[in-house]
Amino acid sequence: MARPEFEDINPSTEEVIETYEGHETGEVIDAVEKADDAFDGWSDRSIEERESLLADVAEVLRDNTDEYAETMTREMGKPVSEARSEVEKCAWVCDYYAERAGEHLQDDRIGTEPGARTYVSYEPLGVVLAIMPWNFPFWQVFRFAVPYLTAGNVGILKHASNVPGCALAIEEVFDRAGYPDGVFTTVLAETDAVEPMLEHDAVRAVTLTGSNRAGSAVGETAGREIKKTVLELGGSDPFVVLDDADVDEAARVGARSRNLNSGQSCIAAKRFVVHQDVYEGFLERFVEEVEALNVGDPTDEDVDVGSQARGDLRDELHGQVRDSVEAGAEAVVGGEPLDREGYYYPPTVLTDVPDGCPASEEELFGPVAAVFRVSDEDEAIDRANDSPYGLGASIWTDDVERGERVAGRIKAGSTFVNELVKSDPRLPFGGVKKSGYGRELGRDGIREFTNRKTVWVQEAGE
Missing domain, CATH: 3.40.605.10 (Aldehyde Dehydrogenase; Chain A, domain 1)
Incomplete structure (x- = not known):
């Protein structure tokens, strides 16, 4: 051999x-x-x-x-x-x-x-x-x-x-x-x-x-x-924005969480679960934050999002986005590989994501956010838990007692209230389910x- x-x-x-x-x-x-x-x-x-x-x-x-x-x-x-x-x-x-x-x-x-x-x-x-x-x-x-x-x-x-x-x-x-x-x-x-x-x-x-x-x-x-x-x-972490959340801060941190490491992170926020009372305001601010990200040569100090790690990974990600759009999702930002040298995929935001499509059911390992509208807290928790994965979750609310209560109902290895999911040497890290x-x-x-x-x-x- x-x-x-x-x-x-x-x-x-x-x-x-x-x-x-x-x-x-x-x-x-x-x-x-x-x-x-x-x-x-x-x-x-x-x-x-x-x-x-x-x-x-x-x-x-x-x-x-x-x-x-x-x-x-x-x-x-x-x-x-x-x-x-x-x-x-x-x-x-x-x-x-x-x-x-x-x-x-x-x-x-x-x-x-x-x-x-x-x-x-x-x-x-x-x-x-x-x-x-x-x-x-x-x-x-x-x-x-x-x-x-x-x-x-x-x-x-x-x-x-x-x-x-x-x-x-x-x-x-x-x-x-x-x-x-x-x-x-x-x-x-x-x-x-x-x-x-x-x-x-x-x-x-x-x-x-x-x-x-x-x-x-x-x-x-x-x-x-x-x-x-x-x-x-791996994971498909929910980022839950409740009706009393600081929308500006949630949008800023959410855009960062989804696109860190060019979106290639197990604990990135992937499914954005947003209460209908703040949905429009959050989406507007979130899109602004995502569109402001600088995509380019990763050796440049000012770049926020570099290339994907391999060509096949970029192509697989795009296939998931394409299939989700064909199923009814809308790409309000991004959605197509960049026409340039290297394996670049732009920060992408999908809305109106239907059940059963890749953006709803699978882990999207790249800079693609799926945004879901929910009517109340219970539906937000159900949507957050509606995944085979259970690595991390982020909950956003001005009422920290409410946030802690919601965190206790989400099935994940770690839950963060008003903070992005992250690993810390002082705390145990790992997941449940798949x-x-x-x-x-x-x-x-x-x-x-x-x-x-x-x-x-x-x-x-x-």
Whole structure:
């Protein structure tokens, strides 16, 4: 079998940047075994040592922010200003766990009987396989790697095939920070190498962020092998605007939430559910905000929306828009690929979206907003919940008690009142329904891939 090659294409110019030589399946298995060999020495280190190295990772990221940001922009079209913010967020998650990992992993003392000392300890599992997407090519990796490695696990990264430069750069970050060989390893491998890795005895857990199809395949293999999984599988997040909302602020934040990362975000606002009393005013302001976005070369500091990451992804998005319009939706802004070099799709707003069309039923992974009119609060909640996904939700109201009540009725992994949905190192992140299961970040995230071991120590003679 020929050695795999990965062609690195700049999506804003369609030019080939570089061709990377990938790893064959045998080399991938060698990497797994090398990681397994590194596990004992790494897990035996004190938590203080691992926290100290993590602080060094943050320093490497900050010292090389521009370099890493430019790599992201070149490979997947992210506006360079957002790419720099992504590197800074990766440094932030390092800071957080460098300070709090020991606290989150300390034993939980639980009283049981006289003469017995009983507690739960949190011990690392071993080799964790991570299958990561291209849309936040640094953040998605650091979101898993920082807590899991600091807990004492070792990691193997199988990154998306269109961001090989980012994948190798991340491995270099840990090398520069002084991590031992084998603790974090990148493999440039085809999808068919995933199953042999999952079936290897050394791999004890897998985390995947990606499509439902990929999640189902990985979950099936991991289930057969009885291995722990965390799956984050996308979303179609509702953005609920109630009748007492600040329409101007909701429109401003909503336009930003929908179009961050050129619209290619799992937690972007995708379905705008608007009370009929403020529908016209919100739509007018929302369209103004969307039309004001600057679309262009992502290396330009003033650009808000760059290209889509790949040509096939842009074409798939346009197919969903076209099918929705043919079903009765109206594109009041955008709706056609831009006639220019690169994989550009304009910020688009769809109204009068009928049930059953892609904009209503599917995740639109690009800068396309679907706006729905509802008659009251109950209908807004029903519409928000009418999705196979349940990642995040945003609710807008001047009455925060009302907002909190509505947030409690929406089926999602996270709900935000008068704020866009976002991940934060201090808080657990993950979804329900077809958005996946398990949690990353916060205390819950660092404990996901640990053995929660019960220890009972009885005094002699008791």
